[in-house]
Amino acid sequence: MIQVKDLKRTYVVGKVEVHALRGVSFEVEKGEFLAIMGPSGSGKSTLLHQLGLLDTPTSGEIRIAGVDVIGLSDHEKTIFRLNQLGYVFQEYAILPELTALENVYLPAMMRGERRVYYLKSGIDILETVGLGERLHHLPRELSGGEQQRVAVARALVNKPKILFADEPCANLDTESSRQILELFKKLNKDLEQTIVMVTHEEWHKEYMDRVIYLKDGLIEKM
Amino acid sequence: MFEKFRVSLFLAYKYLTGGNKGITIFTIFILTLVFLQLVLVSAILGGATNRFNELMIDYQTGNVVIEPEEDTEYISDAHRLMSKINALPEVTGVSARIKGVGKIIYEDRSVGATVIGIDPLDENTVTKVNSAIVDGDFISKLDRGEIVLGREISGGYGALMESKSLGGVKVGDRVNLRIGSVDREFRVKGIYTTLFFLVDSSAYINKKDMEDILGVQDEAHEIAIKLNPGEDEEEFRKKLMGIGINEEIRVWREFAGIVELLTRTITQIGNILNLIGLLIAFVIIFIVIYINTINKRRQIGVQKAIGIGSNVIVASFVLQAIFYASFGMFLGFFAMQYLITPYTVTHPIQLPIGPVILSLSNTEALFRAALLFFATILASFIPAYKVAREDLLKLIWD
Numbered sequence: 001m002i003q004v005k006d007l008k009r010t011y012v013v014g015k016v017e018v019h020a021l022r023g024v025s026f027e028v029e030k031g032e033f034l035a036i037m038g039p040s041g042s043g044k045s046t047l048l049h050q051l052g053l054l055d056t057p058t059s060g061e062i063r064i065a066g067v068d069v070i071g072l073s074d075h076e077k078t079i080f081r082l083n084q085l086g087y088v089f090q091e092y093a094i095l096p097e098l099t100a101l102e103n104v105y106l107p108a109m110m111r112g113e114r115r116v117y118y119l120k121s122g123i124d125i126l127e128t129v130g131l132g133e134r135l136h137h138l139p140r141e142l143s144g145g146e147q148q149r150v151a152v153a154r155a156l157v158n159k160p161k162i163l164f165a166d167e168p169c170a171n172l173d174t175e176s177s178r179q180i181l182e183l184f185k186k187l188n189k190d191l192e193q194t195i196v197m198v199t200h201e202e203w204h205k206e207y208m209d210r211v212i213y214l215k216d217g218l219i220e221k222m
Numbered sequence: 223m224f225e226k227f228r229v230s231l232f233l234a235y236k237y238l239t240g241g242n243k244g245i246t247i248f249t250i251f252i253l254t255l256v257f258l259q260l261v262l263v264s265a266i267l268g269g270a271t272n273r274f275n276e277l278m279i280d281y282q283t284g285n286v287v288i289e290p291e292e293d294t295e296y297i298s299d300a301h302r303l304m305s306k307i308n309a310l311p312e313v314t315g316v317s318a319r320i321k322g323v324g325k326i327i328y329e330d331r332s333v334g335a336t337v338i339g340i341d342p343l344d345e346n347t348v349t350k351v352n353s354a355i356v357d358g359d360f361i362s363k364l365d366r367g368e369i370v371l372g373r374e375i376s377g378g379y380g381a382l383m384e385s386k387s388l389g390g391v392k393v394g395d396r397v398n399l400r401i402g403s404v405d406r407e408f409r410v411k412g413i414y415t416t417l418f419f420l421v422d423s424s425a426y427i428n429k430k431d432m433e434d435i436l437g438v439q440d441e442a443h444e445i446a447i448k449l450n451p452g453e454d455e456e457e458f459r460k461k462l463m464g465i466g467i468n469e470e471i472r473v474w475r476e477f478a479g480i481v482e483l484l485t486r487t488i489t490q491i492g493n494i495l496n497l498i499g500l501l502i503a504f505v506i507i508f509i510v511i512y513i514n515t516i517n518k519r520r521q522i523g524v525q526k527a528i529g530i531g532s533n534v535i536v537a538s539f540v541l542q543a544i545f546y547a548s549f550g551m552f553l554g555f556f557a558m559q560y561l562i563t564p565y566t567v568t569h570p571i572q573l574p575i576g577p578v579i580l581s582l583s584n585t586e587a588l589f590r591a592a593l594l595f596f597a598t599i600l601a602s603f604i605p606a607y608k609v610a611r612e613d614l615l616k617l618i619w620d
């Protein structure tokens with residue numbers, strides 16, 4: 001599903017070069033639930049940004065579902081993100097003026113789906129994440145865990161090939177974290193959803209198929 | 223295309239309903255005022271033009287004027303022509319006039335003036351000069367040797383061109399009228415003013431007196447015709463031509479050249495003022511949308527990350543601004559047409575040409591609305607475009 005070859009990302013801050021990724025290569029199979037772990041500053045988020053087409057690597061290759069995504073134009077990347085990828089951020093990155101349901105169906109609406117369809121997919125997916133009773137709540141009326149589940153639902157609404165999540169549980173208590181992880185596990189099992197998730201909690205490992213450890217921008221072990 | 227527009231519209235709607243109500247109300251209020259400022263000059267101008275036109279029709283030309291054929295000085299057989307016109311159903315009144323251009327002399331002062339010889343019974347069916355008398359009386363049928371002066375000739379009564387006038391002639395004073403080589407003494411019977419200097423620069427005498435001075439009979443320089451309310455002057459002109467009237471037929475509008483000139487002058491001043499209004503609207507919209515984009519940086523980044531295109535994001539802000547402007551324009555238009563203008567019907571604005579009722583034409587309103595609309599689009603597009611082009615990770619994390 002994903003092939004990464006010698007991926008490098010160097011940030012230039014003033015005159016200083018920060019080598020966030022220094023040549024990372026690995027593959028992710030379809031239906032895998034992969035964790036990326038490592039100490040703070042090791043390049044986990046940077047890696048996920050490259051895979052999620054939110055950033056452009058300095059060098060290296062990324063193929064997703066057979067597509068050389070680095071060669072895509074900005075516009076093509078936007079469409080690729082919309083149709084093929086789902087992304088969950090660490091903080092609840094849902095839009096504050098939109099209800100849970102509206103947040104979730106926005107990407108489906110953007111795809112040009114008809115209203116009946118995007119409403120239905122929105123409600124279905126919110127029920128899947130256990131928020132069938134919270135459809136018309138605004139983000140401020142939801143708990144942190146519920147907001148994060150809305151974000152997950154939004155990432156899934158267009159049935160992405162891969163779901164990316166960057167420390168989705170970082171701001172949640174253990175109970176809410178478990179809910180999210182159970183949800184991911186279920187999606188992975190029932191729907192064969194490919195998931196790549198960044199975390200630094202060792203106990204999360206029990207949910208995943210495989211872990212890639214990063215250190216100083218390189219793969220330490222996998 | 224429509225799918226994208228639908229998303230922009232949806233986001234704009236959400237920003238408006240979910241956003242700060244105070245800012246929304248404030249912005250709309252300002253844009254309402256700007257729109258009012260944009261149309262006010264047009265409305266005053268429209269009202270003033272209406273007033274000018276009314277004055278022209280009511281006090282000078284009537285609706286239609288018949289003038290002699292080219293290269294002839296008089297309409298001959300004026301009486302027969304008058305009866306013919308009077309018989310038409312559209313006609314309220316007809317007045318044949320003989321005009322003499324000459325000098326009116328009082329003591330050591332004199333003014334050049336057009337003196338109009340009229341049959342008062344006829345003239346009163348066409349114009350209302352008899353009701354504009356401020357002192358004394360209008361000429362009556364049997365009066366001979368009596369003259370009625372406009373205030374710009376007599377002076378006094380608030381005349382605008384006092385220094386060119388006779389400097390304060392009173393009713394009962396005697397003035398001399400010199401036309402060509404004829405010099406006659408007249409007693410001032412009345413003084414009138416319509417407040418419109420063009421109309422107030424004439425003088426009226428009995429047609430018989432003028433015929434004596436000029437040595438003519440049953441001839442006229444012009445025949446003024448007043449039509450029933452609502453009759454179309456152009457149609458009537460065609461009708462007159464149809465019944466074999468060969469004289470020049472002119473509608474009152476053709477005499478309103480100077481009004482046209484004044485109108486154009488004021489319009490141009492109005493346009494300059496409009497520019498300031500548009501600039502204010504531009505700045506307000508720019509600031510509101512700019513602040514909005516700053517507050518929503520993270521959101522915009524997230525939108526981009528989940529696959530919402532930058533053009534959709536830009537359009538969502540432009541649509542939001544368009545809503546502000548449309549609502550402001552709607553309120554402004556409504557206030558103008560249904561509150562302010564009706565108010566001036568009962569409480570006219572007192573201008574030097576007299577009481578003016580505001581009048582805003584829909585074309586004018588539409589034109590100003592279009593200007594404001596384009597200013598709005600530009601003012602919202604610039605900050606929205608700038609932010610939507612930024613790198614999405616910067617938008618999310620900075």
Ligand SMILES: Nc1ncnc2c1ncn2[C@@H]1O[C@H](COP(=O)(O)OP(=O)(O)OP(=O)(O)O)[C@@H](O)[C@H]1O
Nearest residue numbers: 011013018019020039040041042043044045046047
């Ligand atoms: N936009 C940027 N500009 C400059 N340097 C950056 C930028 N983003 C990340 N870095 C640097 O790259 C390195 C890797 O950062 P990254 O965010 O990927 O770490 P991380 O593994 O996600 O850490 P954490 O667990 O704290 O989230 C760090 O040294 C960081 O300071």
Ligand SMILES: [Mg+2]
Nearest residue numbers: 044045046166
């Ligand atoms: Mg990170």
